[in-house]
Amino acid sequence: METLGMSPSKEQEYKDIEADLKKRIEGEVRFDKYSRLLYSTDASMYEIEPIGVVIPRHKGDVQAAIETAKRFEVPILPRGGGTALAGQTVGHAIVLDFSKYMNRVLEVNQEELWCRVEPGLVQDELNAHVRPMGLLFGPDTSTSNRATIGGMIGNNSAGAHSLTYGKTLDHVLELTVYLSDGSEVVLKDLSFGELGAKVAQDNLEGRIYREIARLAEEHKQEILARYPKIMRRVSGYNLDEFAKPKPFNLSRMVVGSEGTLACVVEAKMRLVPKPKWTALDVIHFEDDIAALEASHAILETAPYALESTDKLVLDLARGNIVQSKRLGFVQGSPSSLLMVEYAGDTEAAVREQVDKLEKLRQSRKIGYAATQAFKPEEVRAVWGVRKAGLGLLLGIKGDKKPIAFVEDTAVEPAKLPEFIKRFREILTRHDARAGYYGHCSVGCMHIRPLINLKQEGEVKKMVAIADEIAELVLEFHGALSGEHGDGLARSHFNERLYGPVLYNAFRQIKRSFDPNNLMNPGKIVDAPAMTESLRISPAYKTWAPETLLDFSGQGGFAAAVEMCSGMGECRKKLDGTMCPSYMATLDEEHSTRGRANALRAVLSGKVPNRDFSGKRLYEVLDLCLECKACKAECPSNVDMAKLKYEFLSHYYRANGLPLRNRLFGRIEKWNRWGSRLAPFSNWLANSRPNRWLLELLAGVDRRRPLPRFARETFEDWHRNHRPEGKESRGEVVLFHDTFNTFNTPSVAITATLLLERSGYRVVVPEKRCCGRPMISKGMLREAKENAAKNVQSLFPYAERGVAIVGLEPSCLLTLRDEYPDLLRTQASKLVARQSFLLEEFLLRERDAGRLSLAFKSNGRKALLHGHCHQKALVGTAPTLAVLRWAGFEVSEIDSGCCGMAGSFGFEKEHYDLSVAIANRRLVPAVQASGSEVRVVASGISCRQQIEHLADRRAKHPAEVLWEQVEK
Missing domain, CATH: 1.20.1050 (Glutathione S-transferase Yfyf (Class Pi); Chain A, domain 2)
Incomplete structure (x- = not known):
């Protein structure tokens, strides 16, 4: 392992920990400097280098890692997709990454509506598995294409449909966890007799049951007085769940505990019937407070979901390659949109609900316009823009970034308009602009002030805003976090929010589960100040390599790297093109985020400057196929291909140009x-x-x-x-x-x-x-x-x-x-x-009326595979339109990258990965099409890959168009 700047005793300790883990772990153990840096950040503003990384293959590896951590008295930190916004998944600990191997659906019971899953399973992948059964997992975060179930449990996540489905807590039936001593326990509903047996146990599990039962009873009145009486509250520990007349189920304490109490290795989750039809009415407003005021009347119509987004997000969407194509539903230049969704068993039923809302809207003069979305693709477009809100804001160029620190407040929905007015007054006093979007249906709005963390005065401004917003939340009897959690950003407010009595109870809960303070310490209780361990701070400095490519549009090479916010959209697997190497390897190092973090580490001095032409950074960037998908699909528009071109130029100038590069x-x-x-x-x-x-x-x-x-x-x-x-x-x-x-x-x-x-x-x-x-x-x-x-x-x-x-x-x-x-x-x-x-x-x-061609009307079918660069920079719409003009019944494969990437698929060390990428979606789709279907692909590499692996000859659009022309 590399131990830059580490004392000899600490270096030896880390080597001993690594050696112990490698003897016991069947998965992967990574203690090298770059691996540690890749896991030092998440989607928050924080950065803490871990001790090392373990990627477990099964729960036995998890147990072994916890036992090693206990033996060496070092912390352990479970991690899923690394999409936490408050710093929950960064810490000086052994990080357990569940997303690569422990990501299976173990069982689905369609009759009783539940499933058993591993914690690394991504939410969208669970829904893809159960959707054919007419089921879904209710909570749906905007990060659903990369957020893991384990992370949702740790965070008590909710999402856009929490109005209907509530939070993750409402869907957890049973958890299999490892406690801090390495013992495996199952947490589930207990009868009175079963609870008595647990309380009587003379071990860590028994102690936990005794302590939680005592604290819930002892502090019942304080719980009733201090916990916010709103649906959206995830701060602190869920002690309030044990003051309710329910069966005793300790899983309710672990949900939302951010990995500070136990490590989940299996979960039994409730499923719900999937609506057969959904439709949206998107209402446009000239004033965002008017939109929030209207939401109360709209809630009376019993919508499936009710979401809000503001002008800043929409303006940013217009400048994004992917999102701009989805904005056909926007009329004019609204200050705010309300996205009202209805669900039902028939199309007629949802149309009736939308019609009722329209009558209400017109009679009460709600908004200045409305757009209805009934077709599935129309509904997907609206939700695509809404879910991209966070990433779009994070893509704002310049040093002022929309920072997550007061972005998750929640109050009673009826109080929301007044709360937002007061919130805005605080920001105005501090000369801070912000983006507004979120879940107005449940009183939880995501407001992210733009702060330049590179300036001392701006950091002080952030602290002042946070302090005033915390007081405002208390005044409105709300929560500082409605779904994003405490982490490093908000945990230090918990004593103020809950009072000294309940905060002391939280500490006792933590000690009962984790007497040695090894389970993700510093979160929820006994947290550091919110300004410690900032990723970007006044002390942050970068050096700038002299570039051949022009990076002035991004603010320079370092700023182009810093465009990556860590939100992890590049870790999606089911659709789109970004990121083909991650989709095939499921390795953080081979995601766009991983590459950006490695580059930033070099530029900011975390590793020596000479590494900019070093072998290890080359390895991190090597599997980037330069497909440019990140330039389009990353909401922050990170252009990793361009960054790699520049890096390779420096690397080969320093190390010499290989024969293969000269040939290709x-x-x-x-x-x-x-x-x-x-x-x-x-x-x-x-x-x-x-x-x-x-x-x-x-x-x-x-x-x-x-x-x-x-x-x-x-x-x-x-x-x-x-x-x-x-x-x-x-x-x-x-x-x-x-x-x-x-x-x-x-x-x-x-x-x-x-x-x-x-x-x-x-x-x-x-x-x-x-x-x-x-x-x-x-x-x-x-x-x-x-x-x-x-x-x-x-x-x-x-x-x-x-x-x-x-x-x-x-x-x-x-x-x-x-x-x-x-x-x-x-x-x-x-x-x-x-x-x-x-x-x-x-x-x-x-x-333009300058061209007319006569095509044969023979109704042929075509299957289109789009070239990566075309999809990123132009889109496939022109090709689809021209093929339809020529009389083809054409469908497009959501095939991602073909895996060839020019010379990449010819290279010996890349051939197997190239084949694996193609075999994920492209090859099966081509092989499933009939021989009468014309396969169309504009890229020569794409056509080569299709012929090599699917044994079908694909044709260029020019060829099939010429075939169709009336001669």
Whole structure:
């Protein structure tokens, strides 16, 4: 293990702990510096380096880790998705990451409506498992695609539908846990006799039962007086649950305890019937307080959910690639939206409920407009924007960030408008702007003031705001946390909120479960000040590497790294593209967040500056496929591909450029020679001796078929081509990429014929390779030379307004995305603006009335796999629209990345991962389609992967469009 800055005695202790764990753990034990840094943060403002990380394979590993922690007298900290907003999952402890292996559904009982699961199971994955049974797990956090059930139990999470389903506490039936002495116990409803037996036990479990029963009875009156009488309260311990006439169930104390009392290894959870139909009425307001005041009347209509979001969130959504496409339901520029959802057994039933609300809205003049969403895709779009609220706010550029410290207050819903007015007055006095969104139905609003934690005065402002808001919460008999928990941000307020008597009872609860204070200490009781262990603080400093790419739009390279807020959207697995390597490995190191944390550690001095060109950072970034999905799907728009390009440039300048990088980076040169020497080159390239030699010398996996060279290149064909028909619509430049020139010229040929049939004269200019292969391999200086030559060639056309049309998304979009960053010139920006994918161009011309094509009406079916760069920068909507225009009944695979990523899938150390990524969703979807379905993919790498693994030939959109044209 690496022990930078550690005393010799502490270093030896950590080595002993690591050795002890490795002897006993069947899972993974990681004590290296980078692994510790990756687990030093979560989605909060805090950073504490752990002692080490254990990734248990089964509950025996958990028990062994707890016993080791007890033996060495060091803390233990259970962790799920690391999405905690208050710092619950960071600490100087042995971190247990349950998300990689302990993530199974163990049992589902459809008749009795319950399931047994492991704590690392993600909420959306549980719902995907039980949805075919007509069931769901009720609490639904905005982080449902990466939040684990164990984390929801530890936090007592709720979500948008808590109005209907309540909190996680209301759905926990039974927990299997390990106590601080390593003993395994089951916590469930006990009869009077069973409770008596537990109380009589002469062990830690017995002591806990005796103490909780005593404290609940002794403090019954104080509990009634001090606990907020609202549904949304998760601060402190749930001692109030034991003052109610219910069967004694100690799981209710563990829920919401943030890992400070016990470690959950299995949970029996209640399930609920899934509504058959849902619909939304989205009401628009010119004033956000008016929206909150209207919510009381709307609640009388018994909605399924009632949520609010403000103008700041909507404005940020407009600037986000993914969210901007979902905003079709927004009318005008509202100050606030209320999203009112109804559920029922039939579509007619929910339509009736929406109609009733509309009559109420119009009679009482509620809002200035409303949009109804009945179709599932419309409902998903609205919820997508609402769930993205947190991430969108965190993506605000600059040093002032929306910080989570008073973002989870809750009061009685009827008091909410007045409470928010007072809250806003406090922020105004402190000159603090904030974003507002949340669960107005239950009085819990998420308000995040923008604070610059790099400035001492701003940190003091944060403390002052927190202090005043705590007093405001007390005045309104509310809670400082309605669902996000105490953690490091709020635990220090618990004595003030609950009073000294109950706070002392909390301490006794903690001691009864954890006499040696080893279970995630410093949370809920005996917490440090909220300003300790800040990730970004006045002491935080970064150094800035000199970059070849332009990062000024992000505020510099370090600021581009700091765009990552830690919220972990990159850990989702079921949909989208981000992050393909995480989806396949389930390893924090191979998530966008993990990579950003590693880069930030180097830039901020947590590890030496020389690591910026070091092997360990290279390993962390190595499995980034440069798909750009994070640029679109990360709500904060972290562009990890761009960061990796820059890193690789520095890394190879320091360590030398490998042979394989030279081969792949200069692929145009080799392809040109390959075509000249074809067919001999095809025989030679794929001969067994050559494949063995390529694997030995350059690490090109011999299992992967190499692309074939065309004897007649597209350039050869075009030189001899004589267009037929009229060229009445002027010029169009065809940017013929390397692959469609030398490997699959049929694509460029059919694109040319299609454009000519559309009435354009196709110009094929002198050019170089776009530079994409060089950029991907860290050869930025060579890529810049190519970019400059290409812009010089293309600029005269762009200046005249001539469109530059490309066929390979990764190549054409290099002109749009990387050229302005490489060259930083107005000419490159103009070329970028005039560059279009073929489908974009055809659609633009048709919609402008300048183009009409006659297609066969044979009703063929098509299955589209979108290219990653296209999905991130353009979207697949133009391709879908053009295919439908051509008469195809087309559906799109939610396939994520194909796993090839240019050269990545050819590389020996990456081949298996490349195959695993494709086999997750893409290959099964293609194999499930009938032979009559045309598989369409614009990327050559995508088509290669589909043919290699699914044994189907996918075609480029240009090819299938040309097939459909009436000749």
